Amino acid sequence: MPATELPTWAVYAVSFGTPAAAFAGAAIGHIVTRRGATELEKRSRREQLMKTLQWAAELAISDDEAKANLGVSQLVAVTTSDLCDKDVQEFVDAALVAVLGNLPDEIETDPDAVVQPIAPARDTGDGKCVHTLEGRADRWVVMP
Amino acid sequence: MGRDAVTKKIYVTKTQVKAAQLLVERSKATGKTVRSSIAKIAGASGRSSAANSAKTRKG
Numbered sequence: 001m002p003a004t005e006l007p008t009w010a011v012y013a014v015s016f017g018t019p020a021a022a023f024a025g026a027a028i029g030h031i032v033t034r035r036g037a038t039e040l041e042k043r044s045r046r047e048q049l050m051k052t053l054q055w056a057a058e059l060a061i062s063d064d065e066a067k068a069n070l071g072v073s074q075l076v077a078v079t080t081s082d083l084c085d086k087d088v089q090e091f092v093d094a095a096l097v098a099v100l101g102n103l104p105d106e107i108e109t110d111p112d113a114v115v116q117p118i119a120p121a122r123d124t125g126d127g128k129c130v131h132t133l134e135g136r137a138d139r140w141v142v143m144p
Numbered sequence: 145m146g147r148d149a150v151t152k153k154i155y156v157t158k159t160q161v162k163a164a165q166l167l168v169e170r171s172k173a174t175g176k177t178v179r180s181s182i183a184k185i186a187g188a189s190g191r192s193s194a195a196n197s198a199k200t201r202k203g
Contacts, residue, residue, distance in 0.1 A: 060163070068159040076166065093170060099163040104181035106154060115188040116153040117161050140155065 042083075049083050057095035065120045072099060117143040161188055 004011065056078060059071025075092050078084060084092075107113055118140040148155070156164075164185035171178035 060159070065157055065159060068157070069162070072159050072162050072166070089170075093167065096163040096167050096170075100160055100167075100182065100185065103154070103156060103160060103185060104179050107181035107184055108179075110152065110154075113152050113154045115185055116155050117158060117188050118155045119158050140157075142155075143158070 046083050049078060049081055049088065053078050053088065053091055053095075057091070057098070060095055060099050068099065072096070119143050156185055156188060161185060164188075 006014075052074065056071045056074035059067045060075060062068045062071060075095055079089060079092050081088075107115065121141045164182050167182055168178055168186040170176075
């Protein structure tokens with residue numbers, strides 16, 4: 001008496017198909033889970049990038065020249081990130097414009113004005129040509 | 145920022161010059177125009193080539 005009445009092809013299909021289908025299911029499940037984890041990680045990194053952008057923008061407009069310089073450097077670093085898209089770039093540009101304050105307007109109202117770069121005296125160690133600026137504690141020297 | 149009414153000098157910090165240079169470089173990359181005053185600030189540190197070659201507009 002035969003063990004089964006199923007045709008031979010059906011026996012093979014069940015024998016090999018069941019583990020193959022189980023493997024395929026597990027593989028697809030793994031791929032879907034992995035893709036979800038990648039998306040989550042990307043979202044987390046973007047969130048961190050936005051926090052860094054906020055921190056950098058706040059530093060960039062600081063009255064402390066060293067902090068402001070660090071902020072601008074951080075803004076540059078944000079733009080070089082692979083997560084920096086058009087939206088983030090717009091925020092960075094806005095922060096850079098904010099660093100300039102009302103300088104552009106001031107220069108446009110007086111086209112004959114000469115723009116003179118200055119640096120904090122403590123950075124250069126130069127005792128000559130020391131200026132004080134309204135609202136700033138630093139003493140400044142004219143840069144060559 | 146400070147200004148000297150006698151010499152007509154407007155004082156800008158190194159950071160502000162750097163920010164202006166970045167804006168000018170960005171405008172070159174995107175083709176957007178940048179205010180002439182920003183280009184003037186960017187050119188204040190000797191790196192005037194970037195500022196001079198940038199598209200500028202008044203106002």
